[in-house]
Amino acid sequence: MQTIISPSLLSADFTNLKADIEMVNKSEADWFHLDIMDGVFVPNISYGLPVVQQINKIAEKPLDVHLMIVDPDRYVEAFQKAGADYLTVHYEACTHLHRTIQNIKQHGMKAGVSLNPHTSVSVLEDIIQDLDLVLLMSVNPGFGGQSFIENTYKKVTQLKQMITGQNANTIIEVDGGVNLNTGKKLLEAGADALVAGSFVFGANNPTETISNLKNL
Numbered sequence: 001m002q003t004i005i006s007p008s009l010l011s012a013d014f015t016n017l018k019a020d021i022e023m024v025n026k027s028e029a030d031w032f033h034l035d036i037m038d039g040v041f042v043p044n045i046s047y048g049l050p051v052v053q054q055i056n057k058i059a060e061k062p063l064d065v066h067l068m069i070v071d072p073d074r075y076v077e078a079f080q081k082a083g084a085d086y087l088t089v090h091y092e093a094c095t096h097l098h099r100t101i102q103n104i105k106q107h108g109m110k111a112g113v114s115l116n117p118h119t120s121v122s123v124l125e126d127i128i129q130d131l132d133l134v135l136l137m138s139v140n141p142g143f144g145g146q147s148f149i150e151n152t153y154k155k156v157t158q159l160k161q162m163i164t165g166q167n168a169n170t171i172i173e174v175d176g177g178v179n180l181n182t183g184k185k186l187l188e189a190g191a192d193a194l195v196a197g198s199f200v201f202g203a204n205n206p207t208e209t210i211s212n213l214k215n216l
Contacts, residue, residue: 056083148177
């Protein structure tokens with residue numbers, strides 16, 4: 001499977017968001033990664049449904065929506081209507097995770113679960129076959145531009161072994177501190193999809209940076 005690249009619009013220029021979306025449309029990127037933060041589950045507030053709806057009007061690639069919010073079940077239908085193709089919730093935010101995953105799928109979206117750096121991949125053993133995607137946070141969620149947490153490589157390897165052992169088709173995605181160096185090591189460990197924010201949008205040539213990640 002070819003590497004999936006999902007640029008994070010959290011690092012885009014919000015004074016000229018249309019231009020950055022069109023750049024991603026024309027690039028070798030596969031998805032748009034949208035970080036939804038509520039200021040409660042994580043210590044930051046990003047953007048909400050109206051912005052996602054506007055992004056969806058211009059985006060020509062799937063919307064990879066990452067909910068960093070409490071009580072995500074309340075918003076599953078709303079994000080489906082806003083245009084989400086992949087909807088990822090946090091393990092740490094869901095009391096009844098299986099029910100949440102089924103709810104996402106019943107609304108016609110691909111279902112993902114994200115794990116914070118301190119959460120072991122072993123918590124997904126009983127649900128991995130129900131998941132389309134697992135998003136491993138390689139920084140503490142809430143802010144862009146943080147340093148990569150080295151333990152993530154081991155978690156990717158452990159998760160890959162679990163997926164293979166259960167004959168699941170789950171995509172492993174990693175978000176936080178991704179660059180050409182960490183990205184290459186993550187792919188070698190078994191990752192399938194890389195989220196990159198400041199590394200892409202802070203580059204002199206974002207299109208070329210996306211291409212370099214895609215072809216690691």
